[in-house]
Amino acid sequence: MNILAIESSCDETSAAVLADGQLKSNIIATQLVHEQYGGVVPELASRAHQQHILPVVARALADANIAKTDLSAIAFTRGPGLLGSLLVGASFAKALALGLNIPLIEVNHMQAHILAHFIDDQEGASPKPKPSFPFLCLTVSGGHTQLVQINSPLDMEVIGQTQDDAVGEAFDKSAKLLNLPYPGGPLIDNYARTGNPLAYKFPMGEMPGLDFSFSGIKTAILYFLRDNVRANPDFITQNLPDICASIQHTLVQMLLTKLKRAARETGIRDIAIAGGVSANSGLRSALTQLGTEQNWTIYIPRFEYCTDNAAMIAMAAHFKYIQGDFTDQTVSPLPRMSF
Incomplete structure (x- = not known):
């Protein structure tokens, strides 16, 4: 074949x-x-x-x-x-x-x-370890954010998804606000490696059930940067790693909060991520840590397949x-x- x-x-x-x-x-x-x-x-x-x-x-x-x-x-x-x-x-x-x-x-x-x-x-x-059916997959990209239950290769059910913007877009739009070149999502990830993820706090918002919403945090980041740049024109350049780390930490926690709820509600402990944002080092690291805490089996794709x-x-x-x-x-x- x-x-x-x-x-x-x-x-x-x-x-x-x-x-x-x-x-x-x-x-x-x-x-x-x-x-x-x-x-x-x-x-x-x-x-x-x-x-x-x-x-x-x-x-x-x-x-x-x-x-x-x-x-x-x-x-x-x-x-x-x-x-x-x-x-x-x-x-x-x-x-x-x-x-x-x-x-x-x-x-x-x-x-x-x-x-x-x-x-x-x-x-x-x-062969690398592969998920067993059923498993949950957090599918994250520039255009989609979904929680999917996979019962077989051809039987998948979306159990939660964004009701407005995708997490990948939130990364890229935040990068644009920070005057970073396109594509900005990976650059936020790079700067975040040396920043303090708790330096600044952004509202995560809340959607019912297993759905997501990222429009609110994008607006919050816009106003946060506008107000701080007015007070100090060099605010972004002076604090770029901390800003990136705080944005990334918030977005990752928004994803993992819903993923944790989905695992609890379905009883499924085989957990995967997929899509372009699954290449994000902060997400990969946080998911691995959460998997250890929750006794999940975690599956993370190779970078070239993200x-x-x-x-x-x-x-x-x-x-x-x-x-x-x-x-x-x-x-x-x-x-x-x-x-």
Whole structure:
């Protein structure tokens, strides 16, 4: 079973090859054009995907030493994501599958982030530990914040989610307020390493049940910085590590508070994280510590599988291929695709 997978939901053009469940290649082309604009420009992203997709796919097949005629199926991200970006990947995948007369497999981007935990190491060593079903996954990215109960690879239920902004956006918008370049989330993480997480206190807010809200804390950070800069124009530069550490600590605690409640309510003790924000060192460290305190078994993805990549799309497609869950050529991208 040789699956070529294509990921093009936002600003990463990626292709991967999975052979009998083993990852053979995972190529990612990053779009640097967005840095000057302080965020992803959808039209520029779709144009860059058109430029990158052919060489990225060719490299993925070459690195895997697999010819197009040896492929069993083509997988692609159907959504959620930017419509123009999704169209490039979907159109390419549909055309290639049609030309080769092989099955087409659509993949939910957020489900794929979760299933990245099942990607085997490529070096031939023993597979990394994988979650047992059922398990809980905190899925955190620039566009999503969700608590998901995973009963099987193809049976997932969202039990909590943000009602406004995503935690990744809260990181990036805070970085912009601090005059940090895009993407700012990782820079907050870097500065936070040397700062005091308790230097400044921000309101965490509260949502009923297992849902999240991050709009309030973004406003609180805006006013906090505005008032302090008025009193001292050099406030940010003089206190940047402490500010970053305090912002990160608050956001992480907002996430883990709900995760702890979800584990208590479901009785599930296998806990995972996924998505771009799962690369955050503060979240990874705090989750590990909380797991020890709560006697949880913690699963944290490798850094290369946190951000958008086609390996996770291939892994999701692997499970769908086994079930014969294929897609017809009439399928269209769904920018707001849900579980």
